[in-house]
Amino acid sequence: MIPPLIVREALDLGIQLIAVTDHNATANIQAVxxxxxxxxxxxxxxxxxxxxxxxxxxxxxxxLDQTFAFQTIVDAHLPNIPNNPDFFGEQFVVDETGDFIRSEERLLLSSADLSFEQAWAQVDQLGGILIPAHVNRKSFGLLEILGFVPVEVPVDALEISRHITPQKARETFPQIAAYPLIQNGDVHGLDGFLGTSHYTLAAPTIAEIRKAVQNLEGRSVRIAPIP
Amino acid sequence: MNLAQIIQELHLTVLTEPQDFAAVEPSSGYTSDLLSCVMSGAAKHSVWVTLQAHSNIVAVAALLELTAIIITEGAMPDPATIAKANQEGITLLATTDPSFHVIGRLWDLGLRAG
Structure with missing residues (x-):
């Protein structure tokens, strides 16, 4: 996915806000x-x-400063395993036109040696928001792996994947009853955009997103059906 | 076979407060690192072998009334998790051995699946 195509596809679908969230990596955000x-x-x-x-x-x-500060923390907790492109594919860093800048040598698909609680504390300290991703999924989903949301961590919201509706998620996982839900495309290819989470925000900021998931001061988030 | 024998034979480190482990007879053994699986699969009073050291393991063990958790591969729960286990009366045991080794030894000692 090259940056200009990501932007064009999102705009074509009427999407106003995206987040670039690569796996353990942040090197391509600036380009987008x-x-x-x-x-x-x-x-x-x-x-x-x-x-x-x-x-x-x-x-x-x-x-970006906050994000790169977080990357530094994550880097210090990632194992130093070189990527094997034959098995795992290339890990390219590109510029805003999609031109090659460099290859990321270190394997990015491994786990960082940070616990759920440690990750939350680091993100919170940097002023970010942490939302457990695709919690309903068997692979890497919070509910499959840890059974329920750790109670010691004040999690703002949970993300569900495209494979489930909010109603079905709440039915299937009664342990998430107290948590606001958002739904994202988890876009891995240009055909993956979803755009079903509709936010009412005063500005596109983390503070506003936090208010929206908590339904505070007129901010809100609503998950529309997948067309 | 009682828990004291298991601890001794497998050279397990006892992370929680010592109890009369000789009086504790596990019903069976279970292994998974996915807590959702454990919640639907582990038998009451069984010993659970896992490399997962997150604090949620204590809540799951308490919910299912498991006898003990053997945490493998050198994974180490944090002090808050150990404190919570003491509170809930769950025995946490640790080893640097891999799960496969631990399960093999438990089977040798006569422990079976529930």
């Missing part, structure tokens, strides 16, 4: 932000972190 610069599309920086427990967590931030 630059590609979106003169467009209506808002791009939030973030990461999909894989924790020690093999749970996927969506970590979203307001600024």
């Amino acid at each position: 932000m630059k590609a979106a610069q003169d467009t209506e599309l808002i791009v939030l920086p973030g990461m999909e972190l894989q924790t020690r427990e093999e749970v996927h967590l969506l970590c979203l931030f307001d600024t």
Whole structure:
């Protein structure tokens, strides 16, 4: 997926806000932000972190500085295993036109040696928001791996995948009753955009998203049916 | 076979407060690292072998009334998790051995699936 095509596809679908959240990585965010610069599309920086427990967590931030600070922490907790492109594919870093800059040598699909709680504390301290990703999924989903949301962590919201409706998720997993839900495309290819989470925000910020999932001060999020 | 024998034979480290382990007879053994599986599969009073050290293991063990959790591969629960296990009366045992080794030894000692 090259940055200008990501931007065009999102805009074509009427999507106003996306977040770039690569697996344990942040090196391609700037390229997408630059590609979106003169467009209506808002791009939030973030990461999909894989924790020690093999749970996927969506970590979203307001600024690249915060995101890169988080990357530094994650890097210090990632095993130093070189990528084998024959098995795992290439890990390219590109510029805003999609031109090759470099290959990421270190394997990004492993787990960071950070627990769910440690990850939450780091993201919170940096001013970001942590949302457990595709919690309903068998692979890397919080509910499959840890059974329920750890009670010690004040999780703002949970993300469900495209494979389930919010109603079905709440029926299947009664342990998530108290948590607000969002739904994301978990976009891995240009045909993956979903755009079913409709936010009412005063500005595209983490603070506003937090208010929206908590339904505070007129901010809200609603999951529309998948067309 | 009682828990004291298991601890001794497998050279397990006892992480929680010592109890009269000789008086504890596990019903069976179970293994999985996915807590959702454990919640639907582990038998009451069984010993659960896992490399998962997250604090949710204590809640799951308490819910299912498991006898003990053997945490393998050198994974180590944090102090809050150990404190919670003491509170719930769940015995946490640790080893650097892999799960396969631990399960093999338990089977040798006569422990079976529930």
